[in-house]
Amino acid sequence: MTPVSKPASVAALAPSLIARLREIAGSENVLTEPEDLIPYGFDGTAALKHGAACVVMPQTSQAVASVLRFAVAEGIPVVTRGSGTGLSGGSVPVDGGIVLALVHLNRILEVDPANLTLLAEAGVITKAIDDAALPHGLFYPPDPGSMKISTIGGNVANNSGGLRGLKYGVTRDYVMGMEVVLPDGDLAWLGSKCVKDVAGYSMKDLFVGSEGTLGIITKVLLKLVPRPKARRTLLASFDSMEAAARSVSRIIERQIIPCTLEFLDRKTCQSVEDYAKVGLPTEAAAVVLMETDGHLAVVEDEAASMEAIARECGAISVEKAADEAHAVRLATARRSAFSALARIRPTTILEDVTVPRSHLAEIVAFVEEVAARHRLQIATFGHFGDGNVHPTILTDETDADEMERVHLALGEIFEKTIELGGTITGEHGVGLAKKPFLPGQFDEASYRLMRQVKRSLDPAGLLNPGKIFDLEESRA
């Protein structure tokens, strides 16, 4: 088999610039050897990479500001990075640029149980936030798949989602304030601990999901909520996606908002069964994992209703967890979905198109049809409650012919998503991977607005340039 990647041509930084960076950030925090740089050439996105000219790992917000001030003065592009688990290429380096890795900004500065807030530096691991909330009986709900290693700064910059979106919302819903390094090197504090705060523009919201293109988030003030006391888990199998969708709609019509409503399609069910042998019915075309949390009496009641609804809608089987261990067992199918799929072929491309919930069965069927037409293996799983689906393309990036078909299929899936009133990315961000497809979703006025915002904050275009969209209109 022939490797795909060609030797990368990386524009190096002049030795005098490197020397000054070492002075500013501390020599031990500046990496320049090829063995150090190659591993920063990618993030969690398949088939995207580019060499970095240098990596800087600052220890404080002040150091971030100093590095940025220097970079802007010298006209060097800067790509900010947390743990590099992004799924759209947002933190892939740009030519001749600095990679600013914030993993050393990893202190939790305050947990405030009186105001239900937590203040953390940007490089704190997402899971560590929830772990710090736990002893206070508090809860940080957003749980992206990479939460064991993703950083909170990266989550905020990408407005990450997770499995609990339907009931608890996404990262944005928990950001009350932040410290941002602006491209001129100044530190700005945005937002406050106040539940109500309408002083001026809600600038923090501009930075949530900005993918490192407007400023560098160095601290985040987060909202916490009371930790639910009880949880009940059910697993239902259906012989069609339509039946599963019917039952999900009916659950929501009956005004039950489960914290989890996750589904697997037929192909995913088969792969999971081959890999983990969890005992899914062989005729299952859709498996739905449902979870309700909150007060004990309420969750009992809701679990019973969900079970009844699933049966009304023709579930082949419904299993309700008797205890915590049983619940973990039921969740195994959903939790092994990605692992089961990722083993099948050398390259795994994970998408995250999102449609209004009522169109979910339709988009899943469409993906199946596209896969058959382009002779591709595509399995779909995801978040039923919020219409966020993960068509997962199992392929081989070294097979040029197959990759051509992958791109055709992706284009069609994005087109259909937009036609159904959806979005090409629900939780991964645009980055590089989805940049070519964004114009289909945005009208010209929206594009112009984004460019105006970008130009006014980052006139030199040095912060994560070329991500989300290009500044030049012709390339839009």
Place this chain on the structure above:
Amino acid sequence: MSVSPANHRVLRHMGDLDYSVVQQCMHCGMCLPSCPTYLETRRERNSPRGRISLMRAIADGELEVTREFGEEMYYCLGCLACTTACPAGVDYPKLFEHARAEIEAQDVLFTPGRRFWRWLTLRQIFAKPWMLRSVGRLLWLYQASGLCFLVRKSGLLRILPANLRDLEPSTPPIQRRFSEDLIREIEMPARRRFRVGMLTGCVQDLVFSDVNRDTVEVLLENECEVVTPRDQGCCGSLHAHNGDLEQAAVQARRLLDQFDLASLDAVITNAAGCGSHLKHFSNLLGDDPVYADRAREWDRKARDVSQWLVEIGFRKPVGESRETVRMTYHEACHLCHGQGISREPREVLRSVPGLEFIELENATHCCGSAGVYNITQPEQAGKLQREKAACIAKTGAGLVTTANPGCHLQIQNAVGEGVEVRHPVSLLAAAYRAEKGGAK
């Protein structure tokens, strides 16, 4: 991994690998929080996906096999925690072994001292059973005669390199009698259900021959006839993990010659580091015209002792203990990550009367022993050892169990005299003996 046209150098060992092995890594980053060296530095090159990206860069002709790459691959513990964390099933052990072999083939870490020590240990002491035992006897004499006390006092140790000098006090206590003095070539149970081969190992043979004896007794209690060929020597795990795949193949062939596989239901090891290696002899000998079939049969039959006991439904010892001992269990990396065996040793331990089992925090984290890592990278190994000791102290256990000689010694050195370290099988053997009114 095939080499790109741009890459004119010949990769001897990494060239043997299919490119898809390195391509299987989708660099999602799920391995990062499991990797002890990444957690130490937070630098990508010190992480599994970072190391794989370097291997891929070498295969793609973007990077030479450099000294820096060599040092990176020896900074890796080879603990395989990343393989448990990996959603895509990347065969990291294979990548790790071939990368180290390539580093040795290109000799990028060459120093005269390193070459000598590697020759002495890999090609002499651990290649020849008689030599290993002679070294063992000498060490035993040195320790038993009190000479070690004199040497320590005399300052003679100053002639040794610093890292070896620091290690001298923790030289493992050698047993007076080795496995062959304790185990007959064939031992028959009262009633026979199975016939198994017994691996005596190298370190296990010299330092823990009592664990080998206990293993045989437990197997006999469970109706297994035990065949223990003489002069076994090292299984080659040490060689494979340290970049000497050629010698590893020699060691594997020797073992295949010694065991009459067709007559055996299983080949049993009680050392995790050996088990995780010797279940993959076909990786070494898959293309060998003479040994390939036997290597595959061997892979099918190789079992960790706890795995085998659970598989055959081992007999739970009866009786109760007057006192309860608080015990915890450290999972050897090459058992839990290397072989996916976590449940079975616990099942063995829970069957032993008189034990209060407290789970160890971070039980699957490496203790820093990692083969010869505590010799080659004493600083990082020491950090992991102290973390492990702190977790053990939190349990309040007076007894720690683990199923690998390296971990056993590393933990014994960490916890000191007050805490006992045992192999789970030894506790089971003691429980069987206690049934008969025998000594623990």
